[in-house]
Amino acid sequence: MSDCCSVSGQPTTTVLNEDRTAATSATCVRCGGVGRSVERKTVLHHVRHELLDRVNGEGYRFCPDPSCSIVYYGDGGTRFTTNDLRELVTVKANGDERPICYCFGFTEGDARREIARQGSTAIPVRITQLTKAEVCACEVRNPAGVCCLGQVNQVVKRLSEEHKTASESTLVPAHDCCAR
DSSP states (O other): OOSGGGOOOOOOOEEEOTTSOEEETTBOTTTOOBOEEEOHHHHHHHBOGGGGGGOOSSOEEEOOOTTOOEEEEETTSOEEEGGGBSSOOGGGOOSTTOEEETTTTEEHHHHHHHHHHHSSOOHHHHHHHHHHTTOOOHHHHSTTSSOSHHHHHHHHHHHHHHHHHHHHHTOOOOOOTTOO
8 A cells, every 4th residue: 555545635737838838737628627646557447448558658637527527638638538437436426326435345325325224334434444454555446546535524424414404304293282
């Protein structure tokens, strides 16, 4: 395991064009969002096998914009969209099949079901324990090339709030025998 679970976002790089104007190499060509650098091996791990020959030596970035179909873009112009990948990308997917942890296979549905059954979920604790045991490979398994625990915690918080709201709205007031 590397330090993938303790890495914060990588800095944006700026390059100067021949006319000395700044142009960022970190922005997605479709949405203009700032992408984070990912290793070539991460791209190779996620791109469908029939497209592997398109993965070359250029530097790649991951586009985190949920509404943008581009997942990876290279500084040489290569692009890979959600349709080019072997699995769903957390920030670009919705629903119970949406992965929230790539190393250990947890999905949004797993967390939702556990919260519905027990009122909470131990998924973040389990991931933390496994990470401490140095058995994660987030820099390769997660399409974003980073630890998923922050995203897992956000999803669990959202699902817990949704469950609490749903539980409160289904409470039936006690029958008031004196009401008319």
